[in-house]
Amino acid sequence: MIPSNGTPSKLRTLRPWLITAAAFAAVALLIMWLSAAPDPAPQARGGRPGPGMGGGPGGAMITVSVAPVVQGDLPVHYHALGTVTASNTVNVRPRVNGQLVKVLFQEGQEVKAGDLLAVVDPRPYQAALAQAEGTLLQNRAQLTNAQTDLQRYKGLYAEDSIAKQTLDTQEALVRQYEGTLRTNQGQVDDAKLNLEFTQIRAPIAGRLGLRQVDVGNLVTSGDTTPLVVITQVKPITVVFSLPQQQLGTVAQQLTGSQPIPVEALDRSQNRTLATGTLMTLDNQIDTTTGTVKLKAKFVNDDQRLFPNQFVNVRLLAETLQSVLTIPANAVQRGNDGTYVFVAGEGDKAQRRLVTLGTAEGERVVVSEGLKAGERVVVEGTDRLRDGSQLRIAGSPDKAPVAANGDKPEGAARSHAGKGDGKAQ
Structure with a gap:
């Protein structure tokens, strides 16, 4: 007996819609499963997988x-940071007091030792010289006159006409005048020297700086402000510091007969400003920094080095003879030490432990673990494993990209196969 509320009639009415919704849900789940499943088509057709499709032994090739x-x-x-220092620096000051009446130099001028730079008023010193003379x-x-009287007194004393005391007194007077004469001669020499000092001359050869005192000013020998500063820039020196760990190598090279080359580089270390030789090193280590100072000498004919200039210094410490070297970016580090990947027979990766030595720039010395001529991987090491199949970048036996930028035919077929699989 059917209930009066009509429930079976409603179920018969909704049944077709429920069946249709369940069918659509099943189809949607099937499509999602097919999309998420890996496509084995390329390997089923014997195609070569790309570099991003695997990295372990027996997997896809890895381009390196x-x-x-x-x-x-x-x-x-x-390498070190150095400061350019002049070989000699002189603050030119007057050595006598007076008015500055002449300035005979140009700022920035190159002068020789003895060149006249300025003149102090010489008239007071000329008068002092005349008075001393x-x-x-x-x-x-x-x-x-005293010497003449002494000779006369000696004759009279010989004739016993005067007393011995008179002769002795005359001899003492002569010695007194001789001492006074020496004093006067010293005063004359001093006056001549002061008169000479009124002409201010360059004590060394070098380059003049800016003028500090103008004509007409009174100058004294005690002035703290110099007339001008002379710096000797040809040759010129560079002072720099190295860690004490590097001192032994440099000291050993310095005792040899061959000079140690030193280069002065610009701030970016891309351009060599000058090339010179190491002169000497300091006699003690700075205990606060653990470094030792060194001084290098540069000819500086082109004056590319300037006093107090900061430069990067590169010193040739030594030359290692007949060593094995590899690019530094080939070295990897692991729990068991440093290692590299070697492209072995059949272009298979071999993980090789190595012992490193001195590093210089982008290359590093290998003392154990490699032989000359072997190939080490420098790029593409992130997915490598021992035994990985390698594809050497640039090798002619590998399928290249077409010159017009299109993909190789095999790759096009592979992608076409994938598209067909998805369409199915």
Whole structure:
């Protein structure tokens, strides 16, 4: 007996819609499952997988770049920050007091030792010289007269005409005048020297700086402000510091007969400003920094180095003979030490532990683990494993990209196959 509320009639009415919705849900789940499933079509057709499709042994090839292990000489350089210093620096000051009446130099001028730079008013010193010379002449005449009297007294004493005391007194007077004459001569020499100092001359050869005192000013020998500063820039020196760990190598090279080359580089270290040689090193290590100072000498004929200029210094410490070197970016580090990947026979990756030595720039010395001529992987090492199949970048036996930028035919077929699979 059917209930009066009509429920079976409603179920018969909704049944077709429920069946249709369940069918649509099943189809949607099937499409999602097919889209998420991996496409085995390329390998089923024997196609070559791309570089991003695997990385383990027996998997897809991995494209890498390699570099050979090179055997040869490796120059080892030490780098430091240095300060250019003039070989000699002189603050030119007057040595006498007076008014500055002449300035005979141009700022920035190159001068030689002895060149006249300025003149102090010489008239007071000319007068002092004349006075000292007059006193000298006066005392010289007195000495001459005393010496004449002494000769006369000696004759009279021989005839027993005068007392011995009179002769002794005359001899003492002569010695007194001789001492006075020496004093007068010193005063004359001092006056001449002061008169000479009124002409201010360059004590060294070098380049003049800016003028500090103008004509007409009173100058004294005690002035703290110099007239001008002379710096000797040809040759010129560079002072720099190296860690004490590098001192032994440099000291050993410095005792040899060959000079140690030193380069002064610009701020970016891309351009060499000058090339010179190491002169000496300091006699003690700075305990606060653990470094030692060194000084290098540069000819500087082109004056590319300037006093107090900061430069980057590159010193050739030594040259390692016949060593094996590889690019530094080929070195990897793991729990068991440093290692590299070697492209072995059949272009298969071989993980090789290595012992490293001195690093110089972008290359590093390998003391154990490699042989000359072997190829090490420098790019593409992130997905490598021991035994991975390698595809060497740039090798002619690998399928290249077409010159017009299109993909190779095999790759096009592979992608077409994938599209067909999805369409199905």
